[in-house]
Amino acid sequence: MRKDLLVPVENLKNSCDISIFQFETTEEIPPIKEIIGQERATKALKFGLSVKKKGYNIFVTGITGTGRNSYSYSVAKDFAKRKSTPDDWCYVYNFKKPESPKAIRLKAGQGIAFKREVENVISKLRVDIPKVFSSREYEDKKNLIYHNYQKKVEEIIDELNIIAKDYGFVFKQNENGLISIPLVDGRPISEEELENISEDEINKMRENSSKLSAEAYDIFNKFRKLDEQLRDRLKQLNEKVTFDAVDFYLDQLIKRYKDNEEIEKFLNEMEDDIIKNLNQFLDREENSKLNEVIGKLSKHEDFFKRYEINLFIDNSNCQGAPVIREVNPNYYNLLGKIEYVNESGVLKTDHTRIKPGAIHEANGGYLIVQAKDILTNPFAWDGLKRALISREIKIENIIKGSVVAETLKPEPIPLDVKVIVIGDYYTYQLLYDYDDDFKKLFKIRADFDIEMERNEENIRKIASFIALHCKEENLRHFHKSAVGKVIEYCSRLAEDQRKLSARFNEIVELLYEADAWADAMGDSIVTAEHVVKAIEEKIYRNNKYEEKLQELFKDGTLLIETSGWKVGEINGLAVMDSGQYSFGRPNKITVSTFVGKEGIINIEREVQKSGSIHDKGVLILSGYLGEKYAREKPLSLTASITFEQSYEFIDGDSASSTELYALLSSLSDLPINQAIAVTGSVNQKGIVQPIGGVNEKIEGFYKVCKSKGFKGGEGVIIPYQNIRNLMLSDEVIQAVEEGKFTIYAVKTIEEGIEILTGVPAGEMNDKGRYPVGTVNYLVQKKLDKYANINREYD
Secondary structure, eight states: OOGGGBOOGGGSOOOOOGGGOSOSBGGGSOOOOSOSSOHHHHHHHHHHHHOOSTTBOEEEEOOTTSSHHHHHHHHHHHHHHTSOOOOEEEEEOOSSOTTSOEEEEEOTTHHHHHHHHHHHHHHHHHHHHHHHHTSHHHHHHHHHHHHHHHHHHHHHHHHHHHHHHHTTEEEEEETTEEEEEEEETTEEOOHHHHHHSOHHHHHHHHHHHHHHHHHTHHHHHHHHHHHHHHHHHHHHHHHHHHHHHHHHHHHHHHHHTTTOHHHHHHHHHHHHHHHHTHHHHHOOOOOSOHHHHHHHHHHHHHHHGGGOOEEEEOOTTOOSSOEEEOSSOOHHHHHOEEOOEEETTEEEOOGGGEEOOHHHHTTTSEEEEEHHHHHTSTTHHHHHHHHHHHTEEOOOOOOOSSOOBOOOOOOOEEOOOEEEEEEOHHHHHHHHHHOTTHHHHBOEEEEOOSEEEOSHHHHHHHHHHHHHHHHHTTOOOBBHHHHHHHHHHHHHHHTOTTEEEOOHHHHHHHHHHHHHHHHHTTOSSBOHHHHHHHHHHHHHHHOHHHHHHHHHHHTTSSOOOSSSEETTEEEEEEEEEOSSOEEEEEEEEEEEEESOSSEEEEHHHHTTOBOHHHHHHHHHHHHHHHHHHOSSSOOOOEEEEEETTOOSOBOOSTTHHHHHHHHHHHHHTOOEETTEEEOOEEOTTOBEEOOSOHHHHHHHHHHHHHHHOOOSOOEEEEEGGGGGGOOOOHHHHHHHHTTSOEEEEESBHHHHHHHHHSSOOOOOOTTSOOOTTSHHHHHHHHHHHHHHHHHHHO
């Protein structure tokens, strides 16, 4: 046994020294609301939010649970409080170009007032205008016009009859207008007399009528002009009456919004439109069939929509700038849309059906979206980029289907928004590499770390973080011993004795569950016992698959030996992930070597069950063998390597050192101690390299050894660099203390092979030879033998 390679018990876990706490429970310490351990990300976020130039939008990277969502929102809210409240926006009817509704900007809170005031004016006018036109005053003015008209008509008729008498006619006025009547003996002819006159007399009358028309042309022209004057005067009267009624209300509005040119222009155009469409206000026909009435009323009400104000963005209740989190950023939710109604197969719309998107609501403030959500919604990402590049928001529906539809082109609204997109590093890198617009629009990256330094400052901050949640979530306060266990749990999550995890969602879950166990046990304070219980129970809820595997190891279905010695066989270690729980699984790795020239055959690769990283690890073994044993003769062997009873896809290089040990065992014919499992990658120079999941791997093999019964000598070889990652369970540590289990840390293949075989690796002397009986000597001897055999057959 190489005792110098044993990992001391004190290095198996970095226990929290609770003597550093100046409190008994978290009730005694002030809660902390600031985010912990994310200085780089917080500085980047605050800087990005403070820069007002184009393109300084922010992409937040990090894994779920690091506080990236909640902190991004809270810091945006803090910045928003210091900004002025953005303006309201309304869409109104464009009287000159109805297909292009106009956008009107108003100060925050004025939009809803303006909408109500215009609605009130129109409601009153729809009542007042009919009343005015039914009034005695209006009737008197209208009758006066008709009276003057009739007087002039009579004067013209008298003038006309002087001429008409000479041609045997007289002119009279009835309800159908002016008619001419032939004269007989100076009196108007009756109908009976007219029927009895001769054809010659009729022709004579026609001839005289033509002469009369020619001679009295100017007089007839006076009639036409008089009719035009009547219509003009009636129109002027109606317009004057309407103007007085409308101006009474609108003049007040115009004065109220005199500083807003767009509103003043709209109100003036609306006034002209009301006067122009007076009949719509006077339309009160009631004697129609039901279907005609319904159709007419519908069209009648549709007409009045032109006077409605579409309060598009209402910031009346907004304090400071808005912060909008859009959880479903599809194209329409993000950029707005134009809604339609189906009328007889035709889709119709108007300015009141223009609906805002999240970017409109966030205008003047901050918009927060998740990268995966916006990127998986068609057209949404491109639409957002177009708006940011042009600095204006155009509302355009996506064209689809074949239904005939009226189209609108609303006036674009200027855009002033800071966008925060939250995603992972992979998404950020893809966008940065392949989206040319991305690097121009998102110049700030706020990268949230998954871990922080384990120092007294951060430990105390974690304690204050616990105090905060106890207060805000109404949890029992934590005893300092419980806080210590939470700190150790943070290091276990970080897989580093010198670090603390920044995955705060998992930490908070532990707080909730520890509190629940304290409640179940009837305790008023959460202690270390409750935290440990919460961790154990969470594992139990999620480790069914691990237990099933352990049963298969115990009953011999899965072949793993934890005692004895075997040539070319070794116990490797892998990590399995079942969602909320990861655990270590031992795997028997076997190697067969024989004469040949094919080199090392990776059976998993041959059956397409291994990934590129695992394949690379196997190829590295050839480099190691070649440099170490084939400097004078070609490397002549065939070796097959496989993970026995493995039916899943394999990737990663953490078993490359394990495979190399088995390969050396097969070549040297030295058996490997089956009580020892191995993990670690290796480079071509034989240096053992660190791997991930070291705690799970050690504990996984420990459980197999425990189920099979300890026989002595059980243990695990890990890379030396992984000592700092050890945060083992108390059970494993106790087994090490009692001598039941051993953990070795090696730097080189030479150190590891000596532990596994009990035979020194052997160092090459000045003559390029290895000491007799050493592992390297036996391997070199076997390879030389293979080379000679190959040469003979060649």
